[in-house]
Amino acid sequence: MSPAPTGPVLVTGCSSGIGLATAQALLDAGHIVYATARRPETLTGLASSGARTLALDVTSEESMSVAVKSIEAEHGRVGALVNNAGYGEYGTIEETDLEKVRTMFETNVFGLARLTQLVLPAMRDAGEGRIVNIGSMGGRFTFPVGGYYHSTKYAVEALSDALRNEVRRFGIGVSLIEPGLIRTGFEGTALSSGAAAAQGSSPYAALLASSASNTRGGYGNRMISAGPESVAKVVRRAIESGHPKPRYVVTPAARALIATRTLGGARLWDLMMRAQFNG
Template identity: 75%
Template sequence: MTSSSLAPVLVTGCSSGIGRATAELLLKAGHTVYATARRPEVLAHLESAGARVLALDVTSEESMSTAVKAVEDEHGRVGALVNNAGYGEYGTIEETDLDKVRQMFETNVFGLARLTQLVLPAMRAARSGRIVNIGSMGGRLTWPVGGYYHATKYAVEAISDALRNEVRPFGISVSLVEPGLIRTGFEETALTSEAHAGTDGSPYAGLLATSASITTGGYSNPMLASGPEAVAKVVLKAVESRSPRSRYVVTAAARAAITARTVGGDRVWDAIVRNQFGSH
């Protein structure tokens, strides 16, 4: 698969982390890359590296439509779409502010879905295209305090599975990337939302404190966490492969956790959770 045959690649959420690393690697591989973020001024480093820079807010219909039109006006279609934009709002099911949950779904699920809808007509007409959705191992298993975030990633799993079979007859492939712990600043957002969810006198105070400690320890452990470059390499494979896989799990620890959840069932998984979190 040549880089020109999938030109251009549109990547969301490029201001930092996985999106930034992915845009950088795609550029090095010779792809025409449209790097996007809500505030395009933060993408100066990518622009200087050769990326086309666009403003794109995946919670805004106007912003998404304008960005896709800009690419299609110049190239006729988006060759590959990398749906990366997303974040984690963490807290217990009982205490988390549902308005914040709705905002997270707008970014992690509905933004991904709508942007996909916008690029598909031109891809179908060309009978060619790639869609790469950045999910999470959190779409295959669930930890306490992360239920609502996990729900967004389970939704991405379902959307990707349905879409893959819907668009295959049109020559379009869909791949889902499922990273484990990736050091991107994601954990800082998660810890902040946990802190906001836990109030003095909360019946979940112990659980929230334990969760914060596990999160900090996990992301600081080189045996469990990797840098965003590991995900970028997998995205490049999904974009360039002649026969891209439907799923790519990133990090050995993520593969082990998914296997434990899938093979062990609820009893094994609940035992793992109790071992991690104790009685809080």
């Protein structure tokens, strides 16, 4: 497996947060970077830094196909794909609108899967490539009020594990990045979700209020949260390493929570959730 892809790097969801930081870190490292977003006008800063920019909506087959074909027409293949686009639709299992959940799955899971399908044939022909999926510590355990979002990240875990063992024979490496709390504004989107915000009229009002308080407190605590640059550094490592790891956990707090859930089992985890979420 080559120490780094010889083709360009395609990064999704670059308008802000992890995608923006990742594209910039890869540019700084000398990679050819295609920074993409649904609204390409949000990418002017990256374009000024030397990124090639494209419109790419991971819920649109046409948009994904056009973007990949454009890169392949110029370079022959995508050298590395960073599947970063995603968001959180929060709320209790009972109350969350399933149409909104389906839309989230289209972005977080099916878009990731389809874009991966589109870049793989040329990678196989070249005998090299990298796929880096941005998952979450939330693919290894579940907080109440985040069940549907966690479900998308559990799905990304499964897809990444299967894909890694399917494509390594073709010289393609697959890594999953599992960030903890990253200060990107993610929590604002999550807390404004319809079911998560409807506290007053909900039988889960106390739980929703506790969840909102814990979320704000966690992201605001710089001892347990980190900036998006911390994820960008790990993505670069996964792309450039001659022997990329299957998983990279980002932040000490995320490692501690994953270990607690894995080693302590469901009973201990449930006790922690009762204490943290008041019930």
